[in-house]
Amino acid sequence: MIGLPAKVVALHPYDPAWPRLFQEEAARLQAAIGRYVLDIQHVGSTSIPGLAAKPIIDLAVAVANFEEAAVCIEPMERLGYEYRGENGLPRRHLFVKGTPRTHHVHINEIHSADWQQQIAFRDYLRARPDLTGEYARIKQQLARQFPTDRRAYTEQKSGFIFNVLRKAIPGLVPQPGDPLRVRMFRSNAECYRWWETTVEAVDDDSLVTFSPPGNLIHETQGEWRTQGAIRAHYWFARPYVLLEIYGPDGALGGLYVHVSSPALVKNAELYVTDHELDVVKQPGGPAQIVDEVEFIAAAATYGYSAEFQAFCRQIARDALTLVDHWQPSGWRQL
Incomplete structure (x- = not known):
């Protein structure tokens, strides 16, 4: 039974x-x-x-x-x-x-x-x-x-x-201007990085945050501050996160996609599990899949099934097209 x-x-x-x-x-x-x-x-x-x-x-x-x-x-x-x-x-x-x-x-x-x-x-x-x-x-x-x-x-x-x-639950999702804590997890459920940010936009499918230069990032081994600004796009039903990285002068420094779990929101916190396979696009350059070695190690450490590894690799290939056609919003502070 x-x-x-x-x-x-x-x-x-x-x-x-x-x-x-x-x-x-x-x-x-x-x-x-x-x-x-x-x-x-x-x-x-x-x-x-x-x-x-x-x-x-x-x-x-x-x-x-x-x-x-x-x-x-x-x-x-x-x-x-x-x-x-x-x-x-x-x-x-x-x-x-x-x-x-x-x-x-x-x-x-x-x-x-x-x-x-x-x-x-x-x-x-x-x-x-x-x-x-x-x-x-x-x-x-x-x-x-x-x-x-x-x-x-x-x-x-x-x-x-x-x-x-x-x-x-009415009011479950934070609204533009609200503070938000983001927690990044590994696949063993360990929270390895977290930071405070501000909600910039939200709709039925996604939530966008903006963090100015100097934002404090907490990790299990210490803390550091970002040099530029970061706009992060999280989706509630898509298995990735997209980051727009801006230099201190406001120029776009690159696009990054983390293959991950869809985003979860609880109270004023957002949770994402990072599967350690990424896509990077530098200005003027082609999009490329990176961190293959880290992904292979994560698959062995956390016991990713063959079907899940294939799924993550397909998401990364799809993300190549995503970043090639992405139109960054530019640096507009809240």
């Missing part, structure tokens, strides 16, 4: 037993950690009637405080769960259970964007069978495209999820 081997993407038809299996596991959690939690909800695809899903029960657990919720780790481990830390989502405790995998538990602060978004997405699709059907078609296509790569499968459906959340 439930259970999926590691590194397998397989969708099962909706099973009416899934709500009961959630209730049974929620009762176990309540007995083990109930004194520390505020709510337990069934989330994810198995919580949406009629939707095909990976046969893994997702449980969202609300707590008052992330740090204090560390007290849940030991009793969860006694229930057979493995603790995965934040696993790419700041201030989330992730637990997984079963071989093959049967349950995921996400412990979030009740006031957090993650808690709000999980519930809002579920409730919106429960009320919209037409969108449930569209989501099922997207999931099935991605399962065929990435049959052995859950990371790629999850990343590439994020655009649909985000568009639903924009309808379900």
Whole structure:
């Protein structure tokens, strides 16, 4: 009824037993950690009637405080769960259970964007069978495209999820002039770089930021400041980021495309996972794919599947055309 081997993407038809299996596991959690939690909800695809899903029960657990919720780790481990830390989502405790995998538990602060978004997405699709059907078609296509790569499968459906959340949660997306923190992750869920910037433009498909010269960049090994200005274009359903780099004099210094996950927005933060394959175009020169060595190393380190490697390389080839036809906006400070 439930259970999926590691590194397998397989969708099962909706099973009416899934709500009961959630209730049974929620009762176990309540007995083990109930004194520390505020709510337990069934989330994810198995919580949406009629939707095909990976046969893994997702449980969202609300707590008052992330740090204090560390007290849940030991009793969860006694229930057979493995603790995965934040696993790419700041201030989330992730637990997984079963071989093959049967349950995921996400412990979030009740006031957090993650808690709000999980519930809002579920409730919106429960009320919209037409969108449930569209989501099922997207999931099935991605399962065929990435049959052995859950990371790629999850990343590439994020655009649909985000568009639903924009309808379900008014004001989700920052507006022009708003401050925004950008976090760049590696494929092991490590945040390796972050900075503050300002939203310049936003529409249904994308968000654009502008950072002036001297912007402070934080990295795990230290800090540095940019010499010129950077305009960054992020898309909610496209697997890349495009940067316009300007020198201190305002002249265009180059275009860069990072093959990445689509952008995710939570509160006043934007998250992107960098897959370490890039395209560069210098003024007057041809666009070219770079960082092949880094990409090969990342594929080996993070276990990119063959189909995901091929996908990333195709995105890079498509980006050659993108940058060749790109019309930079020029340096206009906010």
